[in-house]
Amino acid sequence: MLITHDTRCSLDAVVDLVNTAPENDTATDGLATIAALADFVQNHEVSDVGTLSEFDLSAVRKVRSRFTEVFAAPDAGSAASVINDLIAAAGTTPRLTDHDGYDWHVHYFAPGASLADHLAADCGMALAFFVVAGEQERLRRCEAPDCRRAFVDLSRNRSRRYCDSRTCGNRLHVAAYRARRKEAAG
Numbered sequence: 001m002l003i004t005h006d007t008r009c010s011l012d013a014v015v016d017l018v019n020t021a022p023e024n025d026t027a028t029d030g031l032a033t034i035a036a037l038a039d040f041v042q043n044h045e046v047s048d049v050g051t052l053s054e055f056d057l058s059a060v061r062k063v064r065s066r067f068t069e070v071f072a073a074p075d076a077g078s079a080a081s082v083i084n085d086l087i088a089a090a091g092t093t094p095r096l097t098d099h100d101g102y103d104w105h106v107h108y109f110a111p112g113a114s115l116a117d118h119l120a121a122d123c124g125m126a127l128a129f130f131v132v133a134g135e136q137e138r139l140r141r142c143e144a145p146d147c148r149r150a151f152v153d154l155s156r157n158r159s160r161r162y163c164d165s166r167t168c169g170n171r172l173h174v175a176a177y178r179a180r181r182k183e184a185a186g
Contacts, residue, residue, distance in 0.1 A: 001129075001130075001133050001135055003129075003154070004105065005102065005103075005105065006102070006105035006106065006107075006122075007125075007126045007129060009044065009045070010122045010123045010125070010126035011123075011126050011127075011152050012044065013044040013046070013119065013122075013123055014067050014119070014123035014126065014127060015150050015151055015152060016040070016043075016044065017040070017060075017063075017064050017067060017119065017123070018064060018067050018068050018071055018150040019149050019150055020036075020040070020064065021064055021065070021068055023148060029061075031057065031060060031061060031064070033057075034052050034053070034054065034056070034057055037052055037056065037057050037060060037115075038052055041115065045100070046115065046118065046119070047099060047100065047107075048109075048111070048112075048113075048118065049115050049118070052115065055114075056114060056115045056116065059114060059115070059116035060115055060116045060119060062116065063086065063116045063119055063120045066082055066085070066086050066120075067086075067123065067127075068150075069082045070082050070083060070127055070139060071139050071140070071141060071150045072141075073136070073139075075136070076131050076134070076136040079127070079131050079136050079139070080128075080131050083124050083127050083128050083131065086120040086121075086124040087108070087120060087121055087124040087125060087128065089117075089120065090108075090109060090110075090113065090116075090117040090118075090120035090121040090124065091109075091110050091113065091117060091121075092108045092109070092110075092121045092124075092125070093108070093109065093110040093111070093121075094106055094107070094108050095107055095111075106125075107121075107122065108121035108122050108124075108125045109121040109122055127139065130152075137153075137158065138152055138153040138154070138158060139152060139153075140152070140153050140160070140161075142161075142162050142163035142164075142168050143161045143162060143168075144162055144163075144168035144169075147162070147163060147168050149163040150163075151163045
């Protein structure tokens, strides 16, 4: 599956957006403040964003919860339904652009769109490409029991199980190794 630079940026943004959601009632929301939202925008180089407000924060959280549904979707039809709702509500308006040193690419948000509509359109279309390609199962959650972070499995054989092999994957492999050693020692 060919993934262009702008699609990859949108995938990174949607994964990071979903991962800002608190996992439970005691966890901290990664988008608790306008400053946190501004950091998210800056870290992902989201273009055409004006001054952020409480309205933007609330709207982005709503979009985030819909994207969370996509990563939890049991099948392509369910994922497609949520994605269709998101991109339709965003008033998707595809247009070619070349800005900030990037070559020609497609933006799906309408000029002057809110941040939430911008994310819904561009990130929604990036996820839509996976559904169209029959690759919806690549939109995953970490299999580490204490993690559950979202990620996109871009491995060649679709075998990635953890959000980060160096942390979650390695930690579980070490625990399994120690359990085997302990059992063998009797």
